[in-house]
Amino acid sequence: MIQINGRCCMLTRSELDKFSYSRLNTFIQCPMKYFLKYVSGNYTEESKLHLELGNILHKGLEIKYRNIIEGNKQNYTYIKDVITYGIAEDTDKDKGRFLNGITQLKRIYGEESFFEAGNKSGLTYEEKLGIFFDYLEEDHDDDWQPIHVEFPFSFVFEDRVILEGFIDRIDQNKKGELTVVDYKSSDKRFDQKELATPLQMVIYALACRALFGKVPVEYMYDLILLGDRQYACTSGFLDRGVKKLHKVLDEIELCKVTGEWKPKASPLCWWCEFSGHNEDNPWYTAGLCEYYSLWSPHNKTFEKHKEYK
Template identity: 25%
Template structure:
């Protein structure tokens, strides 16, 4: 089975969402949060790709313009009713420009991307004929692998997804011949009102996993993909939540309509941990 880690995670989050997205291939309306996060990523990528050769960052004003154009293009397909409050386009533009300004002053000057080190797509062979695909954001010339994240709240390093860290390290080793010296999450915190300010969190660094970690994770991933294949065969896609509460989900209107037609079945959570047993 060919899969990505985000696809596997999506089943652990809500199997019904997994079904809509990956089994039925139903396109979801773009939400402003996604448009914002992707636009920040694309703007940083735009800077770092040219920096491989130029060894200089682009002026912040150029990047702000690139960001605005990218964001406006992505928001143009977002349904009007989603563009309110903290998702108002004017607010998102100002927030993104603030993030970029901070990042380009505080972080970018010390980051020199490695050759082929920007937006690296990878494929990892797994036991049982499975394959995992994915992408990491940046490998710098100090061999630090960076993942850019936009988040509502500050990121808690204690809750880091170890499996994701191992996958990135392993991908780095396959692509560049060695594991990274460290992994770094660069987190843009949007703030959710109650939790305080929007801003750039201090870099969160993790040591690179060991070769033994990689072997363990490869086995776990192959086991998960076996179970996912079985779930697909059984057509086992329960809802993890009551749809009226899932305001963040792109499929909520469709899911809620179907849920009501099906007599409002109770939600049933399936954790990824339970799939491995």
């Protein structure tokens, strides 16, 4: 329901704005970044090593768990070949796009990138891939059977917006209870406070309620390069999460009305495609934001390129 000229109007589904978790998270991270990307349409083709590596490892796990769902014999040699040499995406998620394997990634980003220690874990990608390949061949917990991988969802959230995305994996036990699993290829564990009401899991819970008529009983982040798992969502998270979702959507509405999208300069600017101090940024997006933090892994400063007034 929205207000137009003081009157309430019900929008049809095709008129509602669509949001994914990553789109909402971009706004939370920095409204200016959201504006440059989703309002002004400055999309980049270029990728980064951690994103491409995450994509191909996700694909390996997707093949493993799809085999279990479809009752196919597991072929780890094939899965490892896919991860090593790449494969064309065959699901609705970027269908036809070639996902580079480790061989191509070493050529593109340099073999040495695989031997640099991660900021948080202190582990190199070579070491983390060793952990991943051991983990890949682990037997799956018999009590929880995978029922969906790369599960696409799209539903109307409280007559307000459409929420859409893909869930990495959904498992089910004999009682019909669900667990959602999200793979993370990050270098660090979540802090406990980040696990209480993670917006991503709130959206997945709402998606399961809309599509299966029940919310999951467990929410797991599978830290695939660290060989670790963390369970998220504490009691009352869904009510808190729905309020949080409305608050973010209200803030986006306000920015649209006022036309003011404030920058939130932080060390994350180093990885933002719109900052001007990272040479790896594409020429057509680098510097579109003037208010970036000058922090870099080699110069941990609080200075900014320009203050926002």
